[in-house]
Amino acid sequence: MLAKETMEVFDSDEWLFEIKWDGYRAVGEIKAGNASLYSRNGISFNNKYPLICKELEKIKHDVVLDGEIVVLDEKGQPSFQKLQHYEDNTQFPLCYYVFDILSLDRKDTCELPLIERKELLLKLIGRKNATIKYSDHIHDKGKAFFTLTGKQGLEGIVAKKKDSEYFKGTRSSYWLKIKHHQSDEAIIVGFTKPTGARKYFGALVLATMGKNGLQYAGHTGSGFDQKKLQEVYEMLQPLQTPVSPFKEKVKTNMPVTWVQAKYVCEIKFTEWTEDGKMRHPVFLRMREDKSKKDVTMAKSISKKTAAPAEKPGKDGETLIGKVKVKTTNRDKIYWPKEKITKGMMINYYQSIADYILPYLKDRPESLKRNPGGIADKGFYHKDAGEDTPAFVKSIPIFSESSNKNIDYIICNNKATLAYMNNLGCIEINPWHSTIKSPDKPDYVIIDIDPSSKNNYDQVVETALVIKKILDKAGAIGFCKTSGATGMHIYIPLQKKYTYQQARDFAEIVCTLANEQLPFASMERNLKKRGNKLYLDHLQNSRGQTIAAAYSLRPFPGATVSTPLEWKEVKSGLKPSEFTIFSVPERLKKTGDLFSGVLGKGIDLKRCLEKLAAG
Numbered sequence: 001m002l003a004k005e006t007m008e009v010f011d012s013d014e015w016l017f018e019i020k021w022d023g024y025r026a027v028g029e030i031k032a033g034n035a036s037l038y039s040r041n042g043i044s045f046n047n048k049y050p051l052i053c054k055e056l057e058k059i060k061h062d063v064v065l066d067g068e069i070v071v072l073d074e075k076g077q078p079s080f081q082k083l084q085h086y087e088d089n090t091q092f093p094l095c096y097y098v099f100d101i102l103s104l105d106r107k108d109t110c111e112l113p114l115i116e117r118k119e120l121l122l123k124l125i126g127r128k129n130a131t132i133k134y135s136d137h138i139h140d141k142g143k144a145f146f147t148l149t150g151k152q153g154l155e156g157i158v159a160k161k162k163d164s165e166y167f168k169g170t171r172s173s174y175w176l177k178i179k180h181h182q183s184d185e186a187i188i189v190g191f192t193k194p195t196g197a198r199k200y201f202g203a204l205v206l207a208t209m210g211k212n213g214l215q216y217a218g219h220t221g222s223g224f225d226q227k228k229l230q231e232v233y234e235m236l237q238p239l240q241t242p243v244s245p246f247k248e249k250v251k252t253n254m255p256v257t258w259v260q261a262k263y264v265c266e267i268k269f270t271e272w273t274e275d276g277k278m279r280h281p282v283f284l285r286m287r288e289d290k291s292k293k294d295v296t297m298a299k300s301i302s303k304k305t306a307a308p309a310e311k312p313g314k315d316g317e318t319l320i321g322k323v324k325v326k327t328t329n330r331d332k333i334y335w336p337k338e339k340i341t342k343g344m345m346i347n348y349y350q351s352i353a354d355y356i357l358p359y360l361k362d363r364p365e366s367l368k369r370n371p372g373g374i375a376d377k378g379f380y381h382k383d384a385g386e387d388t389p390a391f392v393k394s395i396p397i398f399s400e401s402s403n404k405n406i407d408y409i410i411c412n413n414k415a416t417l418a419y420m421n422n423l424g425c426i427e428i429n430p431w432h433s434t435i436k437s438p439d440k441p442d443y444v445i446i447d448i449d450p451s452s453k454n455n456y457d458q459v460v461e462t463a464l465v466i467k468k469i470l471d472k473a474g475a476i477g478f479c480k481t482s483g484a485t486g487m488h489i490y491i492p493l494q495k496k497y498t499y500q501q502a503r504d505f506a507e508i509v510c511t512l513a514n515e516q517l518p519f520a521s522m523e524r525n526l527k528k529r530g531n532k533l534y535l536d537h538l539q540n541s542r543g544q545t546i547a548a549a550y551s552l553r554p555f556p557g558a559t560v561s562t563p564l565e566w567k568e569v570k571s572g573l574k575p576s577e578f579t580i581f582s583v584p585e586r587l588k589k590t591g592d593l594f595s596g597v598l599g600k601g602i603d604l605k606r607c608l609e610k611l612a613a614g
Contacts, residue, residue, distance in 0.1 A: 008351045011142050014163070015160065017159050021097050023069045024083065026039060026069050028067065036053075062106050067099055113165070142178075180588060181589065186217050186295060188207075188261070189207045204265065205256055209295055218279075243258060264291070264292055327422045358598060364410065371423070395410055429545035433495070448486050463489060470509065473611050474606060479563070481559075481561055481562045497604055552580060559576060
């Protein structure tokens with residue numbers, strides 16, 4: 001039985017959670033006192049790990065077990081490298097962590113609920129054997145367990161439905177693997193010539209199995225030490241072939257030596273691109289226990305497009321913390337092309353809530369609602385209304401334009417976030433100031449808004465010009481994609497200045513940038529502006545809102561307004577790559593890049609003096 005991969009960690013009393021062991025998956029079979037140990041593909045491990053077979057033979061029953069072969073290093077952590085070269089590492093403990101039982105005394109146990117199978121398993125093997133170990137689990141608390149495994153340097157966790165059966169050879173949603181980094185298998189079909197002082201090869205050329213044969217999946221030269229370079233090079237030497245396996249021509253930096261598609265390796269990467277290539281691939285290890293027929297494009301692309309999993313819970317109510325939040329029409333399609341539902345959207349926000357909530361805390365929310373999904377033009381809704389649940393905090397603020405108090409929702413917790421999402425709030429639009437200091441914003445915002453005639457490289461060029469101006473002023477700036485076609489630059493103020501002062505500073509920066517950018521304009525009138533990119537400094541007003549960091553946008557692709565490192569802001573940057581699918585996984589790698597926005601503010605007077613000094 002195989003697990004589906006998900007990006008979302010969850011708590012549920014209907015699930016148990018196990019460590020995802022970093023080793024070789026293996027079936028252990030004992031018949032009449034004789035043990036066999038083999039991989040899912042039928043490769044025998046008997047000769048390679050005889051110690052495990054010897055210990056299995058001590059079990060006085062005919063059984064079929066499912067588990068993972070692991071070597072523990074000096075810190076007691078699984079080491080895949082030491083497992084691959086166990087003949088050189090026999091001083092380290094070799095273990096077979098068993099997590100399921102398929103048959104006991106020739107009676108099939110697969111139809112029993114998982115929790116009963118594990119009780120049988122524990123009774124069978126106990127906890128005393130140093131080699132054959134029961135793979136324990138915890139109940140309910142998946143989030144805390146996932147965090148703990150991350151701190152301990154483990155690969156991840158596996159969530160399993162307690163009442164689920166064992167489905168042989170099936171990848172089932174009753175088992176979910178949740179990893180601390182995204183990885184997958186790829187087939188090695190070539191290597192490039194090394195450059196500089198590097199020996200053996202420059203990069204491995206990778207492939208997956210598509211419907212029409214091998215399909216190019218990218219190439220990687222990262223993740224190798226000198227020993228691994230030599231080891232892989234020597235494995236590939238006998239497999240050289242003059243013919244490329246691909247129908248299309250593959251672009252590489254150096255000449256390629258093609259090899260027969262025999263070996264599989266595991267690659268860490270950020271995401272699968274739409275054309276089936278690994279983005280930012282890094283070599284992890286060889287997987288001699290895997291077959292190339294398992295490395296399919298369908299599997300890879302399904303991982304790329306795996307939306308945050310639907311959490312357990314019926315349509316109508318979702319328990320978030322101690323609060324029951326009514327959620328309705330979770331199966332309603334919000335993004336038709338991508339088949340993304342309202343429920344998936346709600347789950348996305350819950351999965352990244354710890355990242356987005358700091359930028360919403362104590363800020364009035366201007367609700368942009370699209371209850372029909374992205375095909376719905378939507379409407380703005382500011383007043384909380386009488387039907388708002390008791391757990392949702394709101395505060396009356398006088399509006400001069402409406403000449404009345406508006407009861408603004410304040411989103412300080414996950415339950416309120418889910419409530420807003422259930423109203424159809426695809427994007428989240430907080431004020432730039434909090435209710436504690438409503439007239440003093442936390443930051444300046446410069447909105448880079450291109451016309452349909454501008455390309456994104458011009459947006460990037462504009463952002464970099466603005467950064468140089470800020471650097472000259474001694475002001476720190478943080479950037480994020482808008483989630484659409486533009487980019488937002490934030491400059492922290494720490495509630496020290498008024499909106500007027502913020503807007504004046506933004507105008508000065510935009511004016512200086514405009515002088516250097518022939519394709520840009522500060523003209524607000526669309527007709528007068530023409531096809532030029534708009535440098536917008538007018539976002540800095542009380543009550544004005546803009547899509548928050550990590551907010552989804554109601555556009556095709558389910559794009560997200562995503563904070564960037566400045567080194568990422570370069571030619572070729574594509575905002576379409578930051579989506580409901582990729583951002584949760586990205587956050588595991590980058591953490592919150594935007595936290596400085598709420599940190600120490602700039603000294604506005606000193607910044608202006610530096611700009612004036614030339």
